[in-house]
Amino acid sequence: MCGLAGYIGVDSSHGMALLGRMSRAQVHRGPDGDGTFVQAGLGLTHRRLAVIDRAGGAQPMRSQDGRYVLAYNGEVYNYRELRGELVAAGHTFSSASDTEVVLAAWIEWGEAAFDRFDGMFALAIADTVTGQMTLVRDQFGIKPLYLAEDGAGRVFFSSEIRPILATGLIQARPDDTTVYRYLQFRVHDDTQRTFFAGISRLMPGELAVISPAGRVSRRTYTSLYADLRSLARTPRPYDDAARQRFADALRSSIRSRLVSDVPVGTALSGGLDSSTVAATVSELLAGQDSETSAIGHQQQTFSAVFPGETNDEERYVDAVAASLPSVRVHKIEPSVRDFLVDLPDFVRSQEEPVISTGPYAQYCVMKEASQHVTVMLDGQGADEMMAGYIPYYLVHARQLRRAGRTAATAAELASVSGLLWGLGRTKVADKVLMRTGRTVTDLLSHDFVGRHADERMDIVTDDLKVRLEDDLFRHSLPALLRYEDRNTMRFSLEGRVPFLTTELLRTLWSLDDTAIVHAGRNKRALREATAGLLPSVVNRRRKKIGFTTPEDAWFRKMTGPVLEVFSSASFGSRPYFDQAATQQAFRQFIRGRSTVDTMAFWRLFNLELWMREFIDPVQVDVPIRPALLAAS
Structure with missing residues (x-):
């Protein structure tokens, strides 16, 4: 597992220094080694976490004829089988690493190689003859890859976002559409957009070709979907x-x-x-x-x-x-x-x-x-x-009903009635306890909501496999x-x-x-x-929890730190929040009188901390203070 970064369109006299900054920004991804490749107009850097063939497989790796240079993050688990095919096709290998197999597979099969890989991968391949860069991400998007264009023919890419910001040539600005969809619909990472304006992600199963002039062309390479x-x-x-x-x-x-x-x-x-x-x-x-x-x-x-x-x-x-x-x-x-x-x-x-x-x-x-x-x-x-989450049962039942299978629909609903009661129990409790009927929309700036009124969160409700694919x-x-x-x-x-x-x-x-x-x-x-x-x-268990925290209990103990953030000058200055409504709703939540849940409050809280960390030019407010925790 590793971290990669690179560029197209940067003068080679500045390339090494720029790649050094990008590499240092993700040293945690690869403490076992690093390498750099620079040619006129293009560059690659790599941080290595050595897992397979620790002595070999150093990157960026150059093909035997010198034409292609690979920086690769991931593992291809069927590399030994692929290596056998490639040896039969005339390739020779000098290491026992999967990296060398990935590079040879590209040379032998081109982009058709990627659907042969069983594994996770994000990679960049430089063509030293054409000056072209190819970026690829695995079919599930297990390994990340981000890119940004500066508008002047330069394109930067990396395994994380911080290396792109470390270039000093891409400004950290919030993407308001992504912010809105996160706050309103509890969704993110579902499109090419990130929380940073102008920085996008490669989608699962996507390939991008960057020309020497900095033109980016994307397409889906996999036949999986x-x-x-x-x-x-x-x-x-x-x-x-x-x-x-x-x-x-x-x-x-x-x-x-x-x-x-x-x-x-x-x-x-x-x-x-x-x-x-x-x-x-x-x-x-x-x-x-x-x-x-x-x-x-x-x-x-x-x-x-x-x-x-x-x-x-x-x-x-x-x-x-x-x-x-x-x-x-x-x-x-x-x-x-x-x-x-x-x-x-x-x-x-x-x-x-x-x-x-x-x-x-x-x-x-x-x-x-x-x-x-x-x-x-x-x-x-x-x-x-x-279908590991409870709402999938409803999708399945609607699919049966749409197919005219009324008896089967009734039987399925009856068999999960106890689980479905859990979905509606909160609404019943809200009425019994006369909780204030607020939603997350009420905590947002009216102008901000108005500017994004056309945003939608469309989900499939009556086709199980289509919903699961989504x-x-x-x-x-x-x-x-x-x-x-x-x-x-x-x-x-x-x-x-x-x-x-x-x-x-x-x-x-x-x-x-x-x-x-x-x-x-x-x-x-x-x-x-x-x-x-x-x-x-x-x-046989049906109720899923997984790796999570006792968030509701934690928020009640975190009343002091959370209110300190919600009351801060920086929170009040954001164009996203209604500060007074947020403070009031959170106090009602602490008293058990609000329909807004902790996940909604967390989103506002987390966004504010993210803005302070990545967007604000200087730290305006004091750090979170554990001493403000409520007594257990």
Whole structure:
């Protein structure tokens, strides 16, 4: 795992100094080495976290004929198989790294190579003959890549946003449309836009070609999305053979993601997805599988727990750990005081606002894990792939109703009535307790809302697989992957996500929807694949929590720090907020009289801290003070 950066259109006399600033801005992404390539008009720099072939694979890597130069962030897990094909085609290799295979694959197959890769990647390939730069991001968007044009023919790109700002040639300005959609709809990372005006992200499965004159041309290179639509139109029955295909594809994916020359651990939240990864790794270890050498004699798992809080999942973590033959469990207990101390670094590390305090739990887990391992596996992506959130049940029911299957609709709704009651319970409580009926819109500036009145958040409501695709590649997963990338790389860790493989997704989409939702249970194929692997209390559970924080309890303890921010001069000067309405609503929330939830208050709070960190020329207000915490 690494960090890359580069440019097109900068005079070579200034290139080395500029690349040095970009490299230093993301040294955390690659503490094991760095390299730079400069040619007239183009440059590349690379920071390396050495995971595979630690002695070889230095970057930027030049092709044997000298024409192409590669800077690459990620892992291609099937590199050994691809290497065999490339050797048969006449290529020779001087290292055992996947980087050299990626470069040779580009030379042999061009952009068709990228759909052959099983893994995660963001890369830049310079053509020293044409002066052209090609940028590519993997099909799921697991690894990030950002770019910015300065309007004068210069284009900058990097794995994070801070290196682009470090050039001194791109000004940090807020993108008000992104800010509005974040505050109003709780969405971000769903388009090319970022919170920084003029800085965009490459989308999942996207390729960009930058000409020597600085013209940027983007297109989708992968056939994955068209393949999924085709498979969904003609699904096969979910039978015993299908069940086995899914189980085999999942096991193969987890196994391949153990390939490493450095220690590997597992994030364990206690949910079905991360527990599946941990249990499969344990089974492979017990069987002395050849790919488990980086695990060591005992698998190490890392969990965030919150004793005494309603969202604590420690009992599920313990149940999984007790079922594994050899495991060392690391439990981390994030506290609200730690949160306030870490908040400046957390905001800085994420680079853009996040939708809740939940990612901080992952931040704490990765901080501890970095003391023991270099690679971390987790269950990210399974929820969006297999309907892991409660609203998906409604989408499935509407799909059945649209198809005229009235009896099936009623049966599905009846089987999840207890879960759906949880969705409506808050509204009932609001009426009983006569809470003030405010929404997040009431806390925003009327002028700001008016300027963005045409913005919409469109979601699919009656087609399960189309909705899941939307959330996989736009509305849900991209943000979670950004959180994970920053939380792992902040501590020089490589995060791997075994559920996010094109083979597994294609296998699932080739089956009818009962492989996903059936008889009131989601993730059917996964539950059946792990029925003999996981404790039933985990395999059968339906209420999902995952890595999150007891946000409601924390906000009540954070009354002082939050009100200090909401009362600050800088908060009042922003064009986004209604300061008086925000203060009043938050005080009503503390008294239990407001319908505005903590996630809404967090968005305002987080945005203000982000503005102070990245946008304001100088720090205007005093830092957050943990001493203002309310007594427990």
